[in-house]
Amino acid sequence: METQTDILTAIAPAGGETRTILDPATGEAVGQAPVHTVADLDRAVAAAAAAQPAWAALGHEARSAALLKAADAVERHAEELARLLSREQGKPLNGPNARFEVGACAAWLRATAATALEAETVVDDGETHAQIHYRPIGVVGAIGPWNWPMMITVWQIAPALRMGNTVVVKPSEYTPLSVLALARVINAELPTDVLHVISGGRDVGARLAEHPAVGKVMFTGSTATGKAIIRSSADTIKRLTLELGGNDAGIVLPDADPKAIAEDLFWGAFINTGQTCAALKRLYVHTDIYDDLCQALTDVAAAMPMGVGLDEANVLGPLQNKAQFDIVSALVQAAKDSGARVLLGGNPDPDQPGYFYPTTLVADIDNDNPLVAQEQFGPALPIIRYDTIDDAVSMANALDVGLGASVWSADLDAAREVAARIQSGTVWINKHGAVDPRIPFGGAKQSGYGLEFGVEGLKALGVPQVING
Incomplete structure (x- = not known):
């Protein structure tokens, strides 16, 4: 079995410009990433386009079999992939972090292979027979983020490949090594040129979004970048799936038990050290349970160890990059300046190496405070008091995003009634962020459009064709 060193050697650039990738926890060098060019991207797209007809011709059964073999390969290399991911992204090995992410890659590959998509008969009345079929799009461009680089890449490529498309992936400039390594493992089970990874800058991403031979772009990341992709894709009328910013709201109803839900609330907010869109x-x-919940959540948060990801004891890591560290720092400072009450954290150590921001809880904060109104994307959670359910729903719906939300209550019927009033693509009950490969996932408002996962996710990677007659 290959070691992590073997994988880094295998994906090391053979020539051309390179860039050193640093560990956000320690500042140490992880490895060298290629800096691919627009010309490299054009060659990859051309190769993927040439390989696509033969890949599509294999049929669903053969393509699903290849995805299952790819899942087996990911599991064989799980530990070295997790250790590379921990060093490059910063997330710890343990907890819902690096090993969890690699395991999710295998799980999503298997679930995608197992999901049936049959032709749908929409009319069959003796005179008219009409069916909807889903045909391959062609070449799919996948542009991924730095927070869950491996898992979200699989979310993009697994359904695209299953539906008979070939894929060109552009990973984040912050985490290219993880995606290059994952693709190398998966490509061992795929035909040549079916899957390419191009590790370049913004010019490469822009070219992928506008490339005339790319039929669809899938993107997970910021709303601002999503808008740029929409503009770039317009001239070629590309299909798009966009999973954008979230700033998810959670509403705790007055009958909830603070101690019983505190740990689930914590992980809903602080999974991946808060660096998760949903x-x-x-x-x-x-207000009836506000103080008790603040105390219960503080007790849980204070017990969660943060540090270098390769230390098996840690479950929280650093922010992945300085830009994100600065955003979190500024938002927490704005909350402190406003007079909000810091229950925990809010005091990063300037002498500590790495981009560590302490686990932070902020109470007695106004709903229009920047820490509430702007997506912090880090380990700082504002806790807002409300008096009536109408007030809570109004505040939850006040922003122009709606990726996910949650309602917490001992009364499921009451929770579902509140959930139906929230403007969000998904609303979880007594949990938050629990994605499932069988259940469609997508955003409302400026959190994007298009669905991923399950049958709807497969349909989104095909061109619907109606055969009438």
């Missing part, structure tokens, strides 16, 4: 980022708590 993490809980603003928490609305009824």
Whole structure:
């Protein structure tokens, strides 16, 4: 079995410009990433386009079999992939972090292979027979983020490949090594040129979004970048799936038990050290249980160890890059300046190496405070008091995003009634961010459009064709 060193050697650039990737926890060099060019991208797209007809011709059964073999390969290399991911992204090996992410890659490959998509008969009345079929698009461009680089890449490529498309991936400039290594493992089970990874800068991403031979772009990242992709894709009328910013709200109803839900609330907010689009980022708590919940959540958060990801004891890591560290720092400072009450954290150590921001809980904060109104994408959670359910729903819906949300209550019927009033692509009950490969996932408002996962996710990677007759 290859070691992590073997994988880094295998993906090391053979020539051309390179860039040193640093560990955000220690500042140490992880490896050298290629800096691919627009010309490299054009060659990859041409090769993928040439390989696509033969890949499509294999049929669903053969393509699903290849995805299952790819899942086996990911599991064989799971530990070295997890250790590379931990060093490059910063997330710890343990907890819902690096090993969890690699395991999710295998799980999503298997679930995608197992999901049936049959032709749908829409009319069959003796005179008219009409069916909807889904045909391959061609070449799919996948542009991924730095927070879950391996897992979200699989979310993009697994359904694209299953549906008979070939794929060109552009990973984040912050985490290219993880995606290059994952693709190398998966490509061992795929025909040549079916999957390419191009590790370049913004010019490469822009070219992928506008490339005339790319039929669809899938993107997970910021709303601002999503808008740029929409503009770039317009001239060629590309299909798009966009999973954009979240700033997810959670509403705790007055009958909830603070101690019983505190740990689930914590992980809903602080999974991947808060660097998750669908993490809980603003928490609305009824005044009757506000103080008790603040205390219960503080007790849980204070016990969660943060540090270098390769240390098996840690479950929280650094922010992945300085830009994100600065955003979190500024937002927490704005909350402190406003007079909000810091329950925990808020005091990063300037002498500590790496981009570590301490686990931070902020209470008695106004709903229009920047820490609430802007997506922090890090380990800082504002807790807002409310008096009536109408107030909570109004505050939750006030922003122009709606990726996920959650309602917490001992009364499921009451929770579902509140959930139906929230403007969000997904609303979880007594949990937050629990994605499932069988359940469609997508955003509302400026959190994007298009669905991923399950049958709807497969349909989104095909061109619907109606055969009428």
